[in-house]
Amino acid sequence: MSGSSAFVISNILPYLCGILALLLLWQYHQKQVLTGRIQSIDIFDRSGIRIYVFATPDDGQICKACWEANGMVYLPSQVANKDFVPRSGPCANSGRCTIVMAGMYGAWLEARNVVHRLRAAGRTGSLKLSAQELSELLKGNWEQSVSAATDRLAVLMLAALSGEKKNPEAAINAYRLAIREAKEVHDLPLVVPAYLRLAEVLVNMSRTDEALALVQEFEERYPREGRTRPYDPTETQRGLMAIKKSRLKTASVGRRA
Numbered sequence: 001m002s003g004s005s006a007f008v009i010s011n012i013l014p015y016l017c018g019i020l021a022l023l024l025l026w027q028y029h030q031k032q033v034l035t036g037r038i039q040s041i042d043i044f045d046r047s048g049i050r051i052y053v054f055a056t057p058d059d060g061q062i063c064k065a066c067w068e069a070n071g072m073v074y075l076p077s078q079v080a081n082k083d084f085v086p087r088s089g090p091c092a093n094s095g096r097c098t099i100v101m102a103g104m105y106g107a108w109l110e111a112r113n114v115v116h117r118l119r120a121a122g123r124t125g126s127l128k129l130s131a132q133e134l135s136e137l138l139k140g141n142w143e144q145s146v147s148a149a150t151d152r153l154a155v156l157m158l159a160a161l162s163g164e165k166k167n168p169e170a171a172i173n174a175y176r177l178a179i180r181e182a183k184e185v186h187d188l189p190l191v192v193p194a195y196l197r198l199a200e201v202l203v204n205m206s207r208t209d210e211a212l213a214l215v216q217e218f219e220e221r222y223p224r225e226g227r228t229r230p231y232d233p234t235e236t237q238r239g240l241m242a243i244k245k246s247r248l249k250t251a252s253v254g255r256r257a
């Protein structure tokens with residue numbers, strides 16, 4: 001070995017060692033991520049979603065197990081688990097209860113507090129908001145936050161669920177908005193529940209023709225043929241809409257006779 005190449009090697013050796021150390025560190029990090037010991041911040045950043053909030057309509061029809069899911073908040077890493085369910089026991093109404101899953105970034109004050117509490121909750125990766133806390137979260141100044149565009153449909157949808165009775169017009173608008181504008185992956189879980197709740201509210205307000213048109217639109221959007229996509233309606237949800245349709249048709253015919 002010539003003197004000059006020995007000189008080069010001794011010069012670059014510290015860098016080589018540095019690169020090797022980084023490689024080992026990266027491998028260690030990957031291993032930790034794979035074994036679930038690190039809830040990699042990358043996972044949140046890539047999806048743009050930091051929390052999943054679950055809520056049910058306040059219509060007195062929800063079973064106990066599903067009602068307990070109202071106000072539950074989970075980390076995305078929890079929701080991503082294959083056997084994740086937001087409630088502790090099975091639905092006593094055979095899946096007829098509506099539970100909405102709303103993904104949010106949550107950049108406004110009240111939401112940031114929830115994100116901090118959730119991350120501090122440790123291994124469970126979940127926490128329960130009281131009705132009051134959920135209401136405060138949704139009444140926060142989200143429209144002025146950097147996540148306004150990302151979180152808009154989720155916030156409006158959650159607010160609609162608890163406000164169906166008090167302000168049905170606002171609920172109708174929010175559900176229509178979710179149906180029309182949910183395009184992002186994190187908003188897609190809102191669409192089927194929005195159809196179900198909108199149909200329910202329209203029926204309760206005796207807006208029969210609108211309700212019937214909505215059920216028909218639902219059936220066209222989710223045909224039974226073809227491959228199933230994530231967040232397609234379940235058989236139970238299709239059945240609920242089919243029952244509504246036949247009742248609405250009878251009511252519509254009765255009105256015209």
Ligand SMILES: [Zn+2]
Pocket residue numbers: 062063064065066067090091092093094095096097
């Ligand atoms: Zn239930």
